[in-house]
Amino acid sequence: MLFPGHTIKAGESDASIVKALKAQLNRVLSLANEPSLRLDESEGTFGAKMRQVVKLFQARHVDPEGRPLKQDGEVGAITWSVLFGQQSVPQAATAIDPLLAEVIKVARFELDRPVREQPTNSNRGPDVEKYLASVGLGGGFSWCCAFTYWCFQQASTQLGRRNPMVKTGGCLKHWQDAPARGAKLIAAGAAQANPGLLRPGMLFIMDHGKGLGHTGLIVSVSGGLLNTIEGNTDASRTREGGGVYALVRRVSEINKGYIDYSGVA
Structure with missing residues (x-):
C-alpha cells in the first residue's frame, strides 16, 4: 500500500487507511499472540489503543539507516516505509x-x-x-x-x-x-x-x-x-x-x- 501523502495519527478520517495499518501492525508485531494488544481490523478509528500499538512498533524497529524510529504514535513516511517497505513511499x-x-x-x-x-x-x-x-x-x-x-x-x-x-x-x-x-x-x-x-x-x-x-x-x-x-x-x-x-x-x-x-x- 502506498503512503497516502500525509501523517496518519489519532483522529484520521480515512477509515480504509486505518484498517490497512491495523492489519499490517497485527501481522508485523504478531499480535495474534497478544490478544490484549491486537487491533480490530474491521473498525476504522485511530484511537488511543492504536496509538499505543504504533508506539510499540516504533520502539521495536529502526529506520533504513539503522536509527531508532521516533516513538510518537504517529505514522509518517519513515514509519510507513518500515511497515510496508521502501517501495511504498515516494522515491x-x-x-x-x-x-x-x-x-x-x-x-x-x-x-x-x-x-x-x-x-x-x-x-x-x-x-x-x-x-x-x-x-x-x-x-x-x-x-x-x-x-x-x-x-x-x-x-x-x-x-x-x-x-x-x-x-x-x-x-x-x-x-x-x-x-x-x-x-x-x-x-x-x-x-x-x-x-x-x-x-x-x-x-x-x-x-x-x-x-x-x-x-x-x-x-x-x-x-x-x-x-x-x-x-x-x-x-x-x-x-x-x-x-x-x-x-x-x-x-x-x-x-x-x-x-x-x-x-x-
Missing part, C-alpha cells in the same frame, strides 16, 4: 530540471575531491575561500550557503545561462529573498507530512536561531529520508563542520523548509 533519484541536475553533478565532483578546511575548524582553505569569494566574502565565514551558490554558478556557466540563485552567504537571507528570484518555497511542515513534494536539486534550509542557519543540496529522496551534499559540515551533522560531505537526514530534521529553483529561467 526520487533524478533531478528533472537540467540546471539542478548539473548543480548536483558539480557538487558531487567537489564531494569526491574531497574538500576540507585548511587548517581544520578555520572556515578557510583554497576551496572554502573560492566558495566564499563567489558571494563576496573573505575567509573565516561560515560557508554552507556559499558552497551551494558556487555550485549553482558553475552549473549555470557550463549551461550558458543565468544563475537564478540568490547571491548570498546567509541561509536565512536566501530563504527570505529566493521568491523574488522566482523560486518556490516549501514549508518544513508540508514536506514532513508529504515527502513526495521534495525533489533532487532542491535546497534545504535549517534555522538554528539568532540569525544562524544551515543549508545543503538534496541529491535523492526516499520517503522521509534525504540524501544530501553539504558544505561546512561533517559526520557530526553540525553547521560548523570541516568539509563537503554526503549525509542522510530525516525530513523531520529540516525545520525551516526547502527552496526549489526548477523551471526558473
